[in-house]
Amino acid sequence: MVKRSRPALSQPETRRARSTSGRIRLEDVAAHAGVSTATVSRAFNEPEKVNEDVRERVLKAAEEMNWIPNAAGRALASSRTHIAGAIIPTLDNEVFAKQVSAMQAVFSERGYTLFLGCSNYDPEEGHRQVMAMLARGVEALAIVGENHPPELFRALKLAKIPFVVTYSFNPNAPYACVGFDHNAAFQVITRHLIDLGHRKFAAIFQPSQDNDRVAARLAGIREALVDASIMFDERDCLVGPPTMEFGAKSFADLMSRGASKPTAVICGNDTIAIGAIAAAGSLNVDVPGTCSITGFDDLMIASQVSPQLTTMRIDNQHIGTLAARQLLSVIDGESLQPISEELTTELRIRDSTGPAL
Amino acid sequence: MVKRSRPALSQPETRRARSTSGRIRLEDVAAHAGVSTATVSRAFNEPEKVNEDVRERVLKAAEEMNWIPNAAGRALASSRTHIAGAIIPTLDNEVFAKQVSAMQAVFSERGYTLFLGCSNYDPEEGHRQVMAMLARGVEALAIVGENHPPELFRALKLAKIPFVVTYSFNPNAPYACVGFDHNAAFQVITRHLIDLGHRKFAAIFQPSQDNDRVAARLAGIREALVDASIMFDERDCLVGPPTMEFGAKSFADLMSRGASKPTAVICGNDTIAIGAIAAAGSLNVDVPGTCSITGFDDLMIASQVSPQLTTMRIDNQHIGTLAARQLLSVIDGESLQPISEELTTELRIRDSTGPAL
DNA sequence: TTGTAAGCGTTATCAC
DNA sequence: GTGATAACGCTTACAA
Numbered sequence: 059m060v061k062r063s064r065p066a067l068s069q070p071e072t073r074r075a076r077s078t079s080g081r082i083r084l085e086d087v088a089a090h091a092g093v094s095t096a097t098v099s100r101a102f103n104e105p106e107k108v109n110e111d112v113r114e115r116v117l118k119a120a121e122e123m124n125w126i127p128n129a130a131g132r133a134l135a136s137s138r139t140h141i142a143g144a145i146i147p148t149l150d151n152e153v154f155a156k157q158v159s160a161m162q163a164v165f166s167e168r169g170y171t172l173f174l175g176c177s178n179y180d181p182e183e184g185h186r187q188v189m190a191m192l193a194r195g196v197e198a199l200a201i202v203g204e205n206h207p208p209e210l211f212r213a214l215k216l217a218k219i220p221f222v223v224t225y226s227f228n229p230n231a232p233y234a235c236v237g238f239d240h241n242a243a244f245q246v247i248t249r250h251l252i253d254l255g256h257r258k259f260a261a262i263f264q265p266s267q268d269n270d271r272v273a274a275r276l277a278g279i280r281e282a283l284v285d286a287s288i289m290f291d292e293r294d295c296l297v298g299p300p301t302m303e304f305g306a307k308s309f310a311d312l313m314s315r316g317a318s319k320p321t322a323v324i325c326g327n328d329t330i331a332i333g334a335i336a337a338a339g340s341l342n343v344d345v346p347g348t349c350s351i352t353g354f355d356d357l358m359i360a361s362q363v364s365p366q367l368t369t370m371r372i373d374n375q376h377i378g379t380l381a382a383r384q385l386l387s388v389i390d391g392e393s394l395q396p397i398s399e400e401l402t403t404e405l406r407i408r409d410s411t412g413p414a415l
Numbered sequence: 416m417v418k419r420s421r422p423a424l425s426q427p428e429t430r431r432a433r434s435t436s437g438r439i440r441l442e443d444v445a446a447h448a449g450v451s452t453a454t455v456s457r458a459f460n461e462p463e464k465v466n467e468d469v470r471e472r473v474l475k476a477a478e479e480m481n482w483i484p485n486a487a488g489r490a491l492a493s494s495r496t497h498i499a500g501a502i503i504p505t506l507d508n509e510v511f512a513k514q515v516s517a518m519q520a521v522f523s524e525r526g527y528t529l530f531l532g533c534s535n536y537d538p539e540e541g542h543r544q545v546m547a548m549l550a551r552g553v554e555a556l557a558i559v560g561e562n563h564p565p566e567l568f569r570a571l572k573l574a575k576i577p578f579v580v581t582y583s584f585n586p587n588a589p590y591a592c593v594g595f596d597h598n599a600a601f602q603v604i605t606r607h608l609i610d611l612g613h614r615k616f617a618a619i620f621q622p623s624q625d626n627d628r629v630a631a632r633l634a635g636i637r638e639a640l641v642d643a644s645i646m647f648d649e650r651d652c653l654v655g656p657p658t659m660e661f662g663a664k665s666f667a668d669l670m671s672r673g674a675s676k677p678t679a680v681i682c683g684n685d686t687i688a689i690g691a692i693a694a695a696g697s698l699n700v701d702v703p704g705t706c707s708i709t710g711f712d713d714l715m716i717a718s719q720v721s722p723q724l725t726t727m728r729i730d731n732q733h734i735g736t737l738a739a740r741q742l743l744s745v746i747d748g749e750s751l752q753p754i755s756e757e758l759t760t761e762l763r764i765r766d767s768t769g770p771a772l
Numbered sequence: 773t774t775g776t777a778a779g780c781g782t783t784a785t786c787a788c
Numbered sequence: 789g790t791g792a793t794a795a796c797g798c799t800t801a802c803a804a
Contacts, residue, residue, distance in 0.1 A: 083781055094791045099783055109789065124573055129551040130496065131781030133487035134796040141551075149506070149516040159506040162533055171547055174531045176519055190528055194486040194498075216481050302719060329715075336719050358686075359716045362659060362693050440797055451775045456799055466773065488797030491780040775804075781796105788791080 082125045091119035102127070133195055142385060143173040143196035145187050147203070152357050153374050154202060157224060160378030161200060168386055170197075181268055185210045192217050198385035200224050200378075204231065205270040220388035222396045224381045225374075226271055234396035236381040240271045243370050243403045244278030247324060247352050250368075250405060252286050255414035256322035256350065259283060259290055262308040262334060263326035264300035272326060275354070279324055300326065305333025309351075313343055321349055321414045328353035328360050328369055335363050335410060346412030356406055365409035372403050439482045448476035459484070490552055499742060500530040500553035502544050504560070509714050510731050511559060514581060517735030518557060525743055527554075538625055542567045549574045555742035557581050557735075561588065562627040577745035579753045581738045582731075583628055591753035593738040597628045600727050600760045601635030604681060604709050607725075607762060609643050612771035613679035613707065616640060616647055619665040619691060620683035621657035629683060632711070636681055657683060662690025666708075670700055678706055678771045685710035685717050685726055692720050692767060703769030713763055722766035729760050 088095045093116060101108050101116040108116070119125075133139045142165050146154040162172045173196060175187030185207050191199060192213060199214065199221040211233070214221050227237040251259070261279060266272040276295065283290045296311065298304040305325060313319055325331035331353030338345045345351055345365055353360055353369035360367040384396035445452045450469060458465050458473040465473070476482075490496045499522050503511040519529045530553060532544030542564050548556060549570060556571065556578040568590070571578050584594040608616070616636075623630040633652070640647045653668065655661040662682060669677055682688035688710030695702045702708055702722055710717055710726035717724040741753035 081781095084783095085781075095782080096784080096792075097790060100790085103783080107789075112789080124570070126546065126550050126570075126574070128491075128781050130487045130490035131796090132783075134485075134491055134798085135781075135783035137783095137796070139487065149512045149519075150509075151512075152507075152509075155506045155508075155512045158531075159533055162506075162531065163535075166532075166544075171530060171532075171551060173528060174515075174519065175523075175528075176516055178520075187523075189483065193483050194528060213481070213483075217483070302715065332716070332719055339721065358659065359689070359719075362689055362716075362720065364696065364721060438797095441799095442797075452798075453776075453800075454774060457774085460799080464773075469774085485797050488780090489799075491782085492797075492799035494780070494799095773804105776802085778799105778801090780798085783794105783796085785794085786792090788789100 081128070082123050084125070084127065084131075087116065087120045087123055087125045090123060091116045139195035139197060140170050141173055141194060141196050142170045142382070142389075143175065143188075143191035143194075143199040145175045145177060145184055145191075145199070145201040147177055147179045149174075149176055153355055153372075154225075156374040157202075157378035157381075160375040161382040164379055164382035164386070168390075170386070170389075179268060181205060181207055181210075185213075188213060192219075197389050200236075200381045200385065202226075203270055204228055204235075205268055220385050220396050222381045222384055224377050226274075227398070227400045229398070229400075231398075234384060235398045236377055236384065236396075236401070238372060238401045238403050240274035241278035241281070243354070244275045244324070245282040246403070246405055247354070247370060248279050248282035249286075250407065251322040251324070251350060251352065251411060252282065252288070254322075254350065254411060257288055257414065258318070258320045259288065259294060259322050259324065260312050260320035261290075261295045261324045261326070262305055262312075262330050263295060263297050264330070265297055275326060294320065300329055302329055302333030302336065305330035306337035307333075309334035309337040309343075310341060313338075313341055313349070319349075322411075323349060323351050325351065325353050328355040328357040328367060331367055331369065331410070332359065332363050335365070335367065339364075345410055348415070350411040350414075352411060360406070361408065368408045368411040369406050370403050371406050373401060377401060438485070439480050441482070441484065441488075444473065444477045444480055444482045447480060448473045496552035496554055497527050498530055498551060498553050499527045499739070499746075500532065500545075500548035500551075500556040502532045502534060502541055502548075502556070502558040504534055504536045506533055510712055510729075511582075513731040514559075514735035514738075517732040518739040521736055521739035521743070525747075527743070527746075536625060538562060538564055538567075542570075545570060549576075554746050557593075557738045557742065559583075560627055561585055561592075562625055577742050577753050579738045579741055581734050583631075584755070584757045586755070586757075588755075591741060592755045593734055593741065593753075593758070595729060595758045595760050597631035598635035598638070600711070601632040601681070602639040603760070603762055604711070604727060605636050605639035606643075607764065608679040608681070608707060608709065608768065609639065609645070611679075611707065611768060614645055614771065615675070615677045616645065616651060616679050616681065617669050617677035618647075618652045618681045618683070619662055619669075619687050620652060620654050621687070622654055632683060651677065657686055659686055659690030659693065662687035663694035664690075666691035666694040666700075667698060670695075670698055670706070676706075679768075680706060680708050682708065682710050685712040685714040685724060688724055688726065688767070689716065689720050692722070692724065696721075702767055705772070707768040707771075709768060717763070718765065725765045725768040726763050727760050728763050730758060734758060 084098050088098045101113045165172050177184035202225045204226050222234045225237040227235045296308040334351050353367045356369045356371035360369050387393045441455050445455045458470045522529050534541035559582045561583050579591045582594045584592045653665040691708050710724045713726045713728035717726045737756050744750045
């Protein structure tokens with residue numbers, strides 16, 4: 059442990075000696091420049107309030123001494139941390155990585171540093187991360203999805219900091235959302251396939267437990283199918299990890315179902331879909347001739363696999379940018395609270411879907 | 416701006432009233448529990464030092480009041496922030512995202528929060544991020560690559576915090592590295608192709624400016640070719656953005672070179688290589704029959720494209736884990752400074768490389 | 773075992 | 789325009 063023994067309590071009455079902690083303090087800079095601490099602080103934070111010559115002397119002193127302001131001291135005195143937080147499920151994924159890097163860019167440009175937390179799809183871990191961020195004094199927070207324990211939202215309310223839910227969009231939520239309607243998006247995908255004449259469907263999906271987006275996606279499929287009076291039961295929905303391996307394995311499973319095999323397979327995301335396409339290749343199943351396959355996300359690779367994947371494009375970068383801007387506008391007092399923004403999704407029809415036999 | 420007007424300087428001599436700032440302080444909890452502030456602090460930080468009944472009373476009071484400790488106050492008093500930092504070029508990339516999420520997991524487990532900075536391959540931006548992190552009191556820092564301004568390293572030395580360079584490995588560096596030898600890795604790739612009988616090479620690469628790893632990779636290729644007395648000049652090396660588009664465009668360019676066209680194309684990473692493979696598909700160039708293609712990184716998709724990509728596997732997750740562990744061992748006083756660790760890379764020979772005609 | 777109070781490095785109020 | 793100094797919320801040396 060790096061514990062520094064504290065100096066004797068009774069200090070000399072004179073100005074404290076330098077380097078008590080090894081690190082240069084604003085006070086040291088002030089002494090070096092022959093001004094008061096207030097002036098040093100002003101020279102950096104409100105430069106227009108100090109005479110030019112004094113300011114230059116201060117800046118020079120700080121430069122010479124390699125002074126780095128201490129953010130903790132500053133935070134304590136000003137009750138401003140200039141830190142924002144983002145909680146995402148995982149970084150192992152283009153989707154959230156794009157969101158985060160866009161947020162980072164926006165915040166960074168405005169002088170904010172971003173704290174990142176990954177929950178690994180565990181709501182409890184997400185809750186812990188949020189508490190840690192609040193303790194660190196984040197001034198705003200973005201969090202993916204709505205599926206979080208109520209205590210999390212309660213803590214956020216109590217902390218009185220602006221926050222937005224990203225990726226999901228729920229018009230009835232008591233908080234701001236920046237995202238899109240997962241249910242509607244999957245209805246669009248499903249209808250695209252129905253319009254192509256498909257009547258026998260299957261789905262390969264990531265688990266919907268602890269994941270409101272996935273649950274909404276499945277609901278979207280079911281609703282569209284019900285509307286078209288198409289059967290779809292438990293057996294038609296394979297659930298497992300969102301990996302290419304699971305996609306491949308599941309697709310092989312579906313193709314082995316003989317007469318009852320689907321002519322259209324809706325995958326929960328592009329990764330699963332690409333696994334399915336790969337399996338089709340090795341099984342010599344014609345896509346889309348024998349079976350159509352759809353993905354979701356429009357990952358970079360979606361247009362590079364063969365056949366190119368029909369999928370739904372979401373502008374995750376834009377989600378990140380919008381979310382960060384909403385939060386900043388509240389922090390900077392330009393608005394009272396973040397405003398929900400619904401993004402549109404765009405079906406990218408490519409070569410993995412075609413007419414039913 | 417959220418500026419709170421400060422209360423009058425002359426306070427009553429009695430214990431300060433609660434809620435001066437709206438947020439609950441440790442002092443409020445102490446009052447509520449009927450103990451001193453010291454006891455509250457101890458109840459949380461050194462629980463074994465307070466009587467069980469007192470501790471429970473304190474914990475209950477804190478719980479009831481929804482107290483969240485203020486990290487700035489704690490940092491100031493203890494000169495410990497429990498923050499670590501990581502600087503990476505970009506998150507738009509499986510490679511660094513994996514590194515970061517592994518680090519995050521390790522740090523989080525040990526009670527540290529991770530500050531993330533993306534430099535977008537701009538050394539100046541990287542420098543700014545490092546300074547911001549030092550101001551925030553990071554206790555350790557990981558930074559990708561060696562290509563940074565000397566002031567950055569100087570600042571790191573001055574701050575006296577442990578840091579490691581990740582991804583790159585330089586045995587002669589005056590600091591610890593956790594990474595691998597990019598030069599050697601590309602020599603292995605090049606030799607693999609030479610062994611297959613290739614004599615006419617080309618390369619499609621990301622820019623090596625401001626990027627020591629890329630420069631080392633190119634040098635590796637050149638060294639291996641020189642050893643085998645194989646010609647390779649400027650014209651054989653196409654440089655551009657690390658995108659599939661550039662990979663595709665460049666491959667098409669190379670294939671249009673008539674008699675002097677290469678039989679082996681070494682790409683700077685998998686993304687470029689996958690673009691090249693896609694172009695080969697649309698140009699009806701047989702891979703590897705007519706031309707072999709190699710990548711680097713072994714992205715998830717590398718084994719899903721057709722033909723499957725021969726590439727080099729790097730365990731980026733492991734890099735992140737090792738780097739974080741090195742840093743933690745210094746922070747926790749288990750070692751005096753981080754120790755360099757060289758990772759091995761593994762050539763994954765798949766279907767995109769084959770014998771020369 | 774518990775309490776008292778100084779001190780961490782800033783900012784911001786007030787006085788000059 | 790500049791300086792003196794309380795206050796920010798916590799930890800910790802020391803006293804009790």
